[in-house]
Amino acid sequence: MGSRYGTIVMGPAGAGKTTFCSALIEHLKMNRRSCFYVNLDPAAEDFAYTPDIDIKDLISLEDVMEELHLGPNGGLIYCFEFLLENLDFLTEPLEDVTEEYLIIIDMPGQIELYSHVPILPALVKTLTRGSLNISMCAAYLLESSFIVDRSKFFSGTLSAMSAMLMLELPHVNILSKMDLVKGQVARRDLKRFIDPDTSLLQDAPESGLKYEYKTGVDNGDADEKSTMLAGETFASLNRAVAQLIDEFSLVSFLKLDAQNEDSVGTILSYIDDCIQFHESQEPKEPNDQLDDMDVDGMG
Template sequence: MSKFGTIVVGPAGAGKTTFCSALISHLRANKRSCFYINLDPAAEEFAYEPDVDIKDLISLEDVMEEMGLGPNGGLIYCFEFLLDNLDFLTEPLETVTEEYLIVIDMPGQIELYTHVPILPALVKHLMRGSLNINMCAAYLLEATFIVDRPKFFAGTLSAMSAMLMLEIPHVNILSKMDLVKGTIARRDLKRFIHPDVGLLDEEVPDSTSHDTPGDDDDPYAAGNVMGGSSFRRLNRAVGQLIDDFSMVSFLQLDAQDEDSVGAILAYIDDAIQYHEAQEPKEPNDEIDTDMGDRD
């Protein structure tokens, strides 16, 4: 028997915990069972109490205090400790049935999804063996990134890196869409939903650039560090890499909109083949056909 789950990942501030709360609320409103796991050892407030909370095993604050580590090093230590004590996570999941959607809320340190092998090891453990969880990743990127096109393509590259790293079905999401409504035309928004490298060619040069004649091709010139031809060529190369792989496209999320959350859930269900594994419901055959008591 398979289990089903989604692991919610993405950079800090993307709205992962808010999305988890909105998803759980939607599931409950539609009479679906949910099992909520918090794997952020620094998280403190939740709209819904997690069924499993990593802070009951180890907290980032304790690690930083006792080990003398910084936030990033402490986070890596927490996950290494979790991998050494996986029974803490797997034992509660043993009793979860196929009717549940397992929602795993992750921290926002991007290195967990790009080059540190800890998260791939954790995902493989959950998807194999006795748990056998059909799992997809929901990668959130804040929609306000589209205001700064190089920043958007950098975020898109991080999403693609996570897809290659985790090697599981992915649903990429532009979160906080309510913050950009009215700031960009719908026609232009479609070019961000399916990232179009041509957006970088249309970037208006920064009028504050300090380029001087003859310095435009010098990568060490002050104005070219975050502007000028060298910076544009770098962004173009990143955008072309994304375009060549053709892996990343985005769904739009407004966590305050029930229909938006429901649409994201439908994509997650398709990715993990949730509905295909559900037992068909029997029709209600307990209809009272006794007419004898009527006057």
């Protein structure tokens, strides 16, 4: 058995991860490529394509919250701890996946998994080593509407960098839902977000944050109030975050419009390069390609 190939799709809630997975599967089907779809979001319900492996067949977030009286975040952590204790649920079906398939792993949106707890690195090590030996790339999605609020954009960029450092995988960082900002951001300005330019914070518009003085509570001294009114504390924090991102020079973004086949294809080409997918594939004769015309494309 040769190496296997896969991508793990991550990012904050609402970034469009499942939509991207569906668009990726559709693109693979259109191009006569096989894929194996894994859902690891124990709260997900609606899918355009039925997952080959669904964590909800093992454990669901709704059941955990109801039976253990946990909140959404605590329940999610419990679900992944339970998965790590029952890894055969995930690894045994993957043993039968051949190198022609692209394994697509759809992750939940809770940012704690990518920055605070060691659960995901442990899972990635299991998948990328041993008998599975999956050559894997992480696709981290950040919603393009973040660029409207520059401090929010740099916060999201820092989260992407944190995931890169924590997982130690080749990464493709993606600005998703580009159709939402079409016409709102000039192409020249957009380039400064694709390769994050820290000077964006220097000419950022006023944040609109105001200090509201309240009676009956400790509002701090006058100097603190003045600093908060001026927004200096937030500006200083944002500059520190931007400087950190700039010094590491790790994060740049690809643009994604999931409704555009060319856009999805471009993202897939970057993923294939990261996992060196095409290097393992045997060249096909024209007759072989005709024989593949009836391939479904789904595992």
